[in-house]
Amino acid sequence: MNKIYVDNAATTKMSKTAINAMLMHLEEDYGNPSSLHMVGQLANESMVKAREQIAACIGADPKEIFFTSGGSESDNQALLTAFEWGKRNGKKHIISQKTEHHAILHTLKKLEKQGFEIELLDVDGEGNVTSEQVRSAIHEDTALVTIMAANNEIGTQLPIKEIAAVCKEKGVLFHTDAVQAVGHIPINVKEIGCDMLSLSAHKFHGPKGTGVLYVRKGLMPSCLIEGGAQERGRRAGTENVAGICSMAAAIKEAVDKIPENTPKLIDMRNRLINGLLEIPHTILNGAKSNRLPGNVNVCFEGIEGESLLLLLDAKGICASSGSACTSGSLDPSHVLLAIGRPHEVAHGSLRLTLSEENTVEQIDYIIKSTKEVVEYLRKMSPIWQDLQEGKRKYVIQ
Numbered sequence: 437m438n439k440i441y442v443d444n445a446a447t448t449k450m451s452k453t454a455i456n457a458m459l460m461h462l463e464e465d466y467g468n469p470s471s472l473h474m475v476g477q478l479a480n481e482s483m484v485k486a487r488e489q490i491a492a493c494i495g496a497d498p499k500e501i502f503f504t505s506g507g508s509e510s511d512n513q514a515l516l517t518a519f520e521w522g523k524r525n526g527k528k529h530i531i532s533q534k535t536e537h538h539a540i541l542h543t544l545k546k547l548e549k550q551g552f553e554i555e556l557l558d559v560d561g562e563g564n565v566t567s568e569q570v571r572s573a574i575h576e577d578t579a580l581v582t583i584m585a586a587n588n589e590i591g592t593q594l595p596i597k598e599i600a601a602v603c604k605e606k607g608v609l610f611h612t613d614a615v616q617a618v619g620h621i622p623i624n625v626k627e628i629g630c631d632m633l634s635l636s637a638h639k640f641h642g643p644k645g646t647g648v649l650y651v652r653k654g655l656m657p658s659c660l661i662e663g664g665a666q667e668r669g670r671r672a673g674t675e676n677v678a679g680i681c682s683m684a685a686a687i688k689e690a691v692d693k694i695p696e697n698t699p700k701l702i703d704m705r706n707r708l709i710n711g712l713l714e715i716p717h718t719i720l721n722g723a724k725s726n727r728l729p730g731n732v733n734v735c736f737e738g739i740e741g742e743s744l745l746l747l748l749d750a751k752g753i754c755a756s757s758g759s760a761c762t763s764g765s766l767d768p769s770h771v772l773l774a775i776g777r778p779h780e781v782a783h784g785s786l787r788l789t790l791s792e793e794n795t796v797e798q799i800d801y802i803i804k805s806t807k808e809v810v811e812y813l814r815k816m817s818p819i820w821q822d823l824q825e826g827k828r829k830y831v832i833q
């Protein structure tokens with residue numbers, strides 16, 4: 437059976453360009469970039485070029501690019517940087533919001549144990565926060581505001597430019613987790629006006645285990661990993677040269693293709709949303725229009741997301757019920773709870789995240805299959821029976 441991969445928010449398939457770059461550098465750039473001889477210097481030159489290319493793709497200066505092992509590490513390093521900056525400046529309050537990735541939320545928990553005050557803003561029914569909410573939350577003691585550019589589960593894009601402007605006005609650091617945004621929507625750090633930004637290669641057809649923390653000139657990133665003097669002493673460890681060069685090739689390709697891919701993705705996304713919403717008692721999660729081009733997330737009443745996924749998998753459809761990090765746990769998604777879905781509804785969620793490789797034929801097959809599977813599962817569900825017989829009230833009309 438042909439498989440249909442629609443879990444691109446969890447990870448993407450590497451592009452041919454990224455694979456070729458990786459192989460080329462694995463074979464030729466085996467040197468340690470810190471070595472002074474020819475082989476080492478060749479690897480160093482490749483890394484210099486990659487840094488320039490990545491910087492150009494997000495409107496940064498190469499000196500503002502710090503290589504990491506991916507989105508989670510970048511988020512951790514950004515928060516540590518703000519924590520230490522705050523301690524130096526006598527500030528210990530951090531503002532974030534409830535639907536952030538766990539790489540942010542769990543790190544904030546850790547900083548809370550170390551004496552910081554953490555404030556998580558509520559989101560509205562579409563998963564949005566406003567710059568006015570941020571403005572009212574900022575006080576004398578605030579060191580950092582960290583708000584993601586786009587949500588990994590429900591695809592909502594947040595107003596980071598407006599939020600960055602408020603932070604700048606108030607003299608507060610601003611970080612954004614742009615892992616779902618880079619390579620998918622235009623991202624320019626100077627236009628946004630952020631102090632720090634996280635990105636990860638495997639979310640835009642690059643390799644897993646490599647990412648970037650952008651840190652604007654004048655702010656020194658704190659050190660998460662101590663050791664050698666790599667990354668100007670801010671991140672020790674022999675660099676993942678092949679991964680970095682592959683990430684550079686992938687980001688260039690993804691950013692170049694945004695104008696071409698976006699309308700195609702939006703068409704497929706809307707077709708899929710409209711098709712799924714034909715299923716009775718189904719609701720869309722996240723923003724209607726202000727959402728990532730490839731993101732679809734819905735809840736079906738009276739269904740268990742896990743059973744839905746297994747049956748879709750049997751039909752060749754690789755989807756997700758939330759974030760890859762929480763699947764496997766029985767807790768419903770913190771994102772769906774934050775936008776106001778009750779527990780029993782949050783359990784019936786389905787996330788489909790498209791790439792430009794998907795086709796309209798696949799979208800129609802997904803709609804048809806999901807309709808069949810939802811109908812089948814509802815027939816067997818005692819909860820659905822109660823709803824039908826009026827013994828229970830529908831939450832989704």
Ligand SMILES: *Cc1c(COP(=O)(O)O)cnc(C)c1O
Pocket residue numbers: 445446505506507508509511537539584586587588613614615616636637638639645647
């Ligand atoms: C995937 C993801 C991360 C984590 O990135 P890794 O490279 O897998 O560590 C962080 N934030 C968001 C929004 C993500 O989607």
